[in-house]
Each structure stands twice: as structure tokens, then as C-alpha cells.
Amino acid sequence: MKESTPGKAIGYILAPIPTFLITPLLGRIVRHLAARHGGLFKRIGPHQKKIFMIDPVNLPFALLLRPDPNNLELICRRRRHISDYHARISGSFLKLLQMIDGSRDGDALFFSRDLTVEGDTEAVVALRNALDDIDGNLIEEIAGIAGEPGRIGLSALRRIGGSR
Numbered sequence: 752m753k754e755s756t757p758g759k760a761i762g763y764i765l766a767p768i769p770t771f772l773i774t775p776l777l778g779r780i781v782r783h784l785a786a787r788h789g790g791l792f793k794r795i796g797p798h799q800k801k802i803f804m805i806d807p808v809n810l811p812f813a814l815l816l817r818p819d820p821n822n823l824e825l826i827c828r829r830r831r832h833i834s835d836y837h838a839r840i841s842g843s844f845l846k847l848l849q850m851i852d853g854s855r856d857g858d859a860l861f862f863s864r865d866l867t868v869e870g871d872t873e874a875v876v877a878l879r880n881a882l883d884d885i886d887g888n889l890i891e892e893i894a895g896i897a898g899e900p901g902r903i904g905l906s907a908l909r910r911i912g913g914s915r
Contacts, residue, residue, distance in 0.1 A: 761844055766811040773827040777814065780893055781825040787892070792818040794881040798874035804833060806841035818878065838870035838878075848908060851882070852890040 785792055792799060799819045806813040813833060817824040840847070846865045849855035857879060860866035868875050882889065894901035 762809045762811055770812050770827040770829060773812070774825075777825040777827055780896060781816070781823055783896055784889075784892070785820065785823055788885055791881055791885065792820045792823065794884060795874075795877045798837075798871070798877045801837035801871060801874050802835065803874065803878060804836040804839040804841075805847065806830070806839055807844035807847055808841050809843050816878075818881075836870065838868070838872070838875045840866065840868055840875060842866040845908065845911065848890065852909070853888065 795818050800817065800822075803816040803818070804813050805816060812827050812829050815824065815826050815828060815833065815836065842850075842860060842865055846855065846860055850857045850860055850866065857866065861868060890905060891902075894905035897904070
């Protein structure tokens with residue numbers, strides 16, 4: 752998995768930011784998505800209580816998602832502080848963004864080895880199917896939470912990643 756220069760730059764920019772400052776924003780995002788897309792996390796079925804590690808390998812941290820509607824969490828942690836998860840989805844930040852954005856196919860990323868899945872693959876497939884069922888563009892919706900700065904940031908990331 753090659754790491755692009757822009758991807759490395761994003762990692763350097765984010766490195767000094769304490770994860771405890773990022774986690775509240777992530778919580779706001781995941782609560783917004785749950786409220787706006789009612790059954791999103793219920794569609795994951797028996798995998799709701801599992802912990803998914805979303806690992807943008809060129810960033811200085813990873814995200815832990817517990818898609819349990821009764822105890823919904825999306826938190827940011829430095830990798831050295833992560834020891835327990837059921838499934839790990841890893842790739843460069845831009846590749847993960849493109850996959851969620853719909854500009855890159857998850858299967859193609861997996862088979863080209865730009866994306867790695869470890870652990871409970873059945874849970875990962877359930878998560879992917881739930882996200883695929885969302886109407887509209889999830890990344891644009893998330894960027895919209897931050898208003899104009901979020902939309903500008905998304906536009907810049909898309910240009911860096913060569914999509915849309």
C-alpha cells in the first residue's frame with residue numbers, strides 16, 4: 752500500500768492534535784447519522800455490539816466504532832492504546848474516504864490490496880451493507896455538519912485524491 756505525499760501531509764498536520772479533541776466531533780457525527788438514518792445501525796443486526804477499528808494507516812490515530820444504537824460510539828485513539836476490536840478495516844485515509852464517498856469500489860480496493868480487512872469479516876460486510884443502504888452521499892452529509900469549512904475541506908480532499 753503506497754502512501755501518497757498528500758496523505759503523509761495530512762498525517763503530519765493531524766499528528767499534534769490530541770485525540771480527546773477529535774472524539775467529541777466524531778460522537779456528534781455518528782449521533783447525527785443515527786438520528787437522520789433511523790435504522791442504520793439496527794441493520795447491522797447481531798454485530799451491533801462489536802468494535803470496528805477503522806484504521807487510516809497514514810494518520811497518527813485510528814477510529815473505533817461500536818454501532819450499538821443503545822451505546823453508539825465513534826472514538827479516536829492512538830494505535831498504541833488500541834488492543835481490543837472485532838474487525839479492522841485499514842487503508843490510506845484518502846482510499847477510505849473515496850470508498851465511503853462512493854468514488855472507489857470497496858471490493859476493488861480490497862482486491863488491489865489498497866484496503867485490508869482483518870478479523871470478523873461477516874461483521875464488516877454487515878457494516879458495509881448498512882452504509883450502502885443510505886440514500887445520498889454520506890461524506891457530503893458529514894462535511895455539511897461543519898458547514899462551509901467542512902464542504903471546503905471535503906472539496907480539497909477530493910482534489911487531492913483525484914475524485915469529483
